Amino acid sequence: AQKVTQAQTEISVVEKEDVTLDCVYETRDTTYYLFWYKQPPSGELVFLIRRNSFDEQNEISGRYSWNFQKSTSSFNFTITASQVVDSAVYFCALSERNRGSTLGRLYFGRGTQLTVWP
Amino acid sequence: GAVVSQHPSWVICKSGTSVKIECRSLDFQATTMFWYRQFPKQSLMLMATSNEGSKATYEQGVEKDKFLINHASLTLSTLTVTSAHPEDSSFYICSARDLAAGRYFGPGTRLTVT
Numbered sequence: 001a002q003k004v005t006q007a008q009t010e011i012s013v014v015e016k017e018d019v020t021l022d023c024v025y026e027t028r029d030t031t032y033y034l035f036w037y038k039q040p041p042s043g044e045l046v047f048l049i050r051r052n053s054f055d056e057q058n059e060i061s062g063r064y065s066w067n068f069q070k071s072t073s074s075f076n077f078t079i080t081a082s083q084v085v086d087s088a089v090y091f092c093a094l095s096e097r098n099r100g101s102t103l104g105r106l107y108f109g110r111g112t113q114l115t116v117w118p
Numbered sequence: 119g120a121v122v123s124q125h126p127s128w129v130i131c132k133s134g135t136s137v138k139i140e141c142r143s144l145d146f147q148a149t150t151m152f153w154y155r156q157f158p159k160q161s162l163m164l165m166a167t168s169n170e171g172s173k174a175t176y177e178q179g180v181e182k183d184k185f186l187i188n189h190a191s192l193t194l195s196t197l198t199v200t201s202a203h204p205e206d207s208s209f210y211i212c213s214a215r216d217l218a219a220g221r222y223f224g225p226g227t228r229l230t231v232t
Contacts, residue, residue, distance in 0.1 A: 043209055045223040091161065108161045
């Protein structure tokens, strides 16, 4: 079974619209980490956020916000007032604890292609 | 922030030749490095995990004799694609983990085998 599911393959919005990218994960560990990465057309992965399983507070960073809900195993990402430069593939990833507190391998979702039209 | 470089950023080679891709952590010591492959419009697939000074651990289905990984120092890991074929054409990305368990990605190497 997939550990990280991003059900939305592609999303298109018009500039200034808000958009939410969904991420559902599966793990038996009580300690784990969740990530979001942005991959623009250049290919380089851009780190957006890392959240550990004990921190359920939602986070806001400028136009970006993340909603972590352990009850539904979801870690959704919202971009408010989207811009053309937000167009990219966004990946959600999960890492389980590996020997103590170090991070184990990352399990990536399939990614969501976001296109923001002017 | 921590920086990971990859060289070359893109390479074209003829079928049957070998290609070496370097991954360097520029301002930190990488205890572990990961190598991923990404086909167009697909997710990142982990190929192998390497710890400095020891043999790499390959994921199921990845040929270790074809994808040679060397992690000789705490700042350098190399991936050599031996006897490359067109089906090896892909985007290869390395990731480095530092002592604080941070995870950083390189910019990727686009390999085209003709």
